[in-house]
Amino acid sequence: MALVPCAQAQMVAAPSSQLQLKPTDAGTALATAMTRLAASPRDFDALIKAGEASLELEDPRSAIGFFGRADDITADNGRVKAGLGRAMLQLDQIGDGLRLMELAGNLGYSDFGLLADRGLARDLAANQAGAQADYAAALRLNPDDAKVIRRQAVSYGISGQVDLADKTLQPLLYKSDRAAWRDKAFILAMNGRTAEAVKIAGQVMPAQLATAIKPYLERMTALSPAQRAAAVHLGRFPPGLVNVQVASTRPAASAPVSTPAPLPPAPKPAPTVTAAKPAPVTPAATPAATAKPAAATAPAPQGGASVAQLPASAPAQRAVQGPPAPVPSQAPAQVASAPPPPPARPAPSPGISSRSLADIMAEIEIPQSELAPRVAAVDLSDVASLKAAKKKAQEAAAKKKAEAEAKAKADAEKKRLAANPARYWVQIGTGRNKSALAFTLKRMKKEHDVLAKQDGFSAAWGATNRLVVGPFKSLERAKAVEADLKKAGSDAFVWRSDAGEELEALGGN
Structure with missing residues (x-):
């Protein structure tokens, strides 16, 4: 947390970020930089610009090559460290990328691209407070960047600030931003409002896709903050929670997916809230303790890794999810210190989906119910009358103009002949x-x-x-x-x- 104000204070005369370039601009910038490097291979400025253009073109390996050569020329350069960190982030090396981007901030460098990507890396590392500070600083430099606005909203959602997340997304939802609607569904789901999230999916997606995404939405509360960020931003879901079946088994997928509908994570906090005694630990810790039998039925190495993360994530999500403020805030601390209680009820079986989360996420569209209030009903006959009247007025204006021009031309010719x-x-x-x-x-x-x-x-x-x-x-x-x-x-x-x-x-x- 000590790095957050440091990053904000260092937001001074930094070059504009290549994150704001369009792909065509990035290609031109890369070609220009390569021309300069052909004449002078140790051109430091050209190496940096080539690396930043490569990042925009989503070619992190080339970016690392350019930034690495620049780092050999000038060590401890903040802009170079920022580029290396952002490239590592694109290669899914979250820890190394975050370390390099924080080093860039410590060296006094800050720009829009660094702030936006460091915020994402901090979200993926479960540091939502640091991520939100970076997003806020980035939006002060570019208030209209939709990608950073969505990342900030998701970070608020991960930390349980659903109302603030919804307020952040509202301008994009009003503009019918497809990705914003996708993120809204996941924000609702991770905060226990599964029914609303599933409703959005049902409104905007074909039936098969809505069925396929339902098990993911129903299990968002079981994820740790880092896993939630990875699910929303990267389309990655922990193995063992949802099994993806091939298309031939798709008819069977709809039955298991529909059965958990009465048991979304939203009802689970109820025992935690009502049992505010020494015993509230028991229902809250049940998902963590009962996750191990489910892991035994999952594939050997992946299932174990998935379950290992669940005990830490379950208490955290209870604190975020419980609407009654006082009780949920105390329950997680008790759960963390108490030994796992015996299972109170059978653990839910892994969900079944016909598609991976990454394949589904991009297909969420805008709910028609949200568009309806902004669309005024119009009588088609009135529209036809308006069009006819407009056309008649245009024709009359054109005729009047032509007559005026013809008269002026005739008068000029008459004057010329007279003279x-x-x-x-x-x-x-x-x-x-x-x-x-x-x-x-x-x-x-x-x-x-x-x-x-x-x-x-x-x-x-x-x-x-x-x-x-x-x-x-x-x-x-x-x-x-x-x-x-x-x-x-x-x-x-x-x-x-x-x-x-x-x-x-x-x-x-």
């Missing part, structure tokens, strides 16, 4: 350079008296320009000027511009 009607001119030269045309006009005005009072213009003519004088009121007047110029030895001819054709006045006028 530039068809007229007669006399062409006296051509050229691309309009400045040169102005010089030519000035010279010809000096040489020909008939041009002295005429204005000069240029008109586009393919790749060049016309040099014209005018305009003339009639064709006859234009021809008269043409005749005078030809008589004086100049080349000239009459030209008629089209209506709307614009001419540019020259500076030599």
